[in-house]
Amino acid sequence: MNLLASITHLKCPRCRKGNLFTKRGLFSYTQILDMEKECPHCKLNYELEPGFWLGALWASYPLILILEVPFLIGVLMSDKSPLIFIGFMFLSMLLFLPMLLRLGRSIWIHVQVKYEGLSY
């Protein structure tokens, strides 16, 4: 499994086999941030230090920009009411929030932990 697949499939960054989250999938709307304590395969402790997941907010920030900037451009370029675009921004955030939070955490831990696939 390559790096991009490991990130999007929410796999352990070290072995790319164990799952990061207890409930699988990018669009899980319950238990969104419930994670395994450690990788069931290579036993990597996922919380590398106290407060480790705060950094994931920075990883999800560009994803939020990619999602919402087209609506902001729509507000500026269109003669329609800005409330329509703001409404779509709100709806898109509700729809994509689990994906954004989970991908943010997955990207963050993949940046921090090196792949050691052949060792496991």
Ligand SMILES: [Zn+2]
């Ligand atoms: Zn692992």
